[in-house]
Amino acid sequence: MKPRALLFTLYGEYVQYYGGEIWVGSLIQLMKQFGVSESSVRGALLRMVQKDLMKVRKIGNRSYYSFTPQGQSQTEDGVNRVYGERPFEWDNTWRILTYSFPEEKRDLRNEIRKELMWIGFGAISNSTWVSPNPLESQVLEMMERYELHDYMMLFSSSTVLSHSNDWIVNKGWNLDEISREYEKFIEQYSDKFEELQNKALNNTLTDQESFIERTQLVHEYRKFLFKDPGFPAELLPDHWKGTEARELFWKIHQLITIPSVRFFESIFEPAPDREVEIDRDKAINPFDKVQV
Structure with a gap:
């Protein structure tokens, strides 16, 4: 995982529901779970601050990081696209x-x-x-x-005179290639779902492993936001693999989400000068149309 991309995942999945600000020491411990060194974490944070995506507050000798409005906007957009209802009805525009x-x-x-x-x-x-x-x-x-x-x-x-909607779709996107990428995701995570489900049934699934697996799951699924344009249903081919991949994503997410949030809470340290508003229910269940 690249540190910058992992920062977006961690903030979108966890930090934003815990006041949106976190001590750098907590970030270092969280990102260490994925093999990211302390120097890489600090370097990524510095570059994010320089690009006006993050801001830092000093309290004593401790640094606390949060997203700027620009960074928060990118985070919210990603979260909405990952967890929002898809596909939707087209307005023919x-x-x-x-x-x-x-x-x-x-x-x-x-x-x-x-x-x-x-x-x-x-x-x-x-x-x-x-x-x-x-x-x-x-x-x-x-x-x-x-x-x-x-x-x-x-x-x-609402009208294209010279070309069909199918022509535009095929010109602008390679849906066959995107579908093949979804197939790879389904193949990989179908086995992962069975493995995690067996561990959960046998009470051998730890909070730490759940945190790692959920974060990696979201990190991998987020990559489709750069590939899949999220078309309305009318423009998708029959038996679209993205639908199957999304259902699998949801099943794994729900299986491991509570212990993963528990592990995050064991590491997370907010700034001491603020009363943190925690939305734990949203951290556990960010899906717009699904109830836990």
Whole structure:
């Protein structure tokens, strides 16, 4: 696991439900479970602060880290996409984004491409990206944040005259490849589910192992957010493997979530000058439409 990606996972899965701030020593202990060294943790935190994704408070000789509004927005977006209800009903509207960057801004252009892929846009030409999902607010916020109004325009249309919806989907995304990736996930985690279920039945599943397994599970599943655009049902092929993978993800998550949260709580240390608002129920059950 890369330290920065692991930080997003830990904050999205646990820290945000415990006041959103954590002592660096707790982070070091938590990330140590995944083989991340103390120096790597501190280096990742420094880079996150420099990129205005995280902020730090000093209390005595202790440092406490939390996300900035920008970092929190990225975290919430990821959590909502992992745990939100999918697939959804389409409004028959395509969001169409065009841009033209001067060559001296190619680094910014590359950053924008990464963000567009993250939120679910697909490229149908070098400078034209589309999505069937209601992403207007995210795009407008991105345009405001990066000051892109001189380089980028966002349209929406319910009618495409020259091409079919299937053509657009096949041009912008490789659903066959995404489906194969889901198949690999299903194969790997079907065996993992049986293993964890047997341990739970035999009372040999520890809190520490549950924490590691849940965090790794979410970390792996989050990778699909960079691949799967989260299409509405009307645009998905029959027997979409993403549905089966999501059901398996949910079953494993629910099996190990309570002991994993218990392990987090045994390591977590909040700042002493604040009364932490804890939403333990949400940490245990972040799914929007599912009750524990």
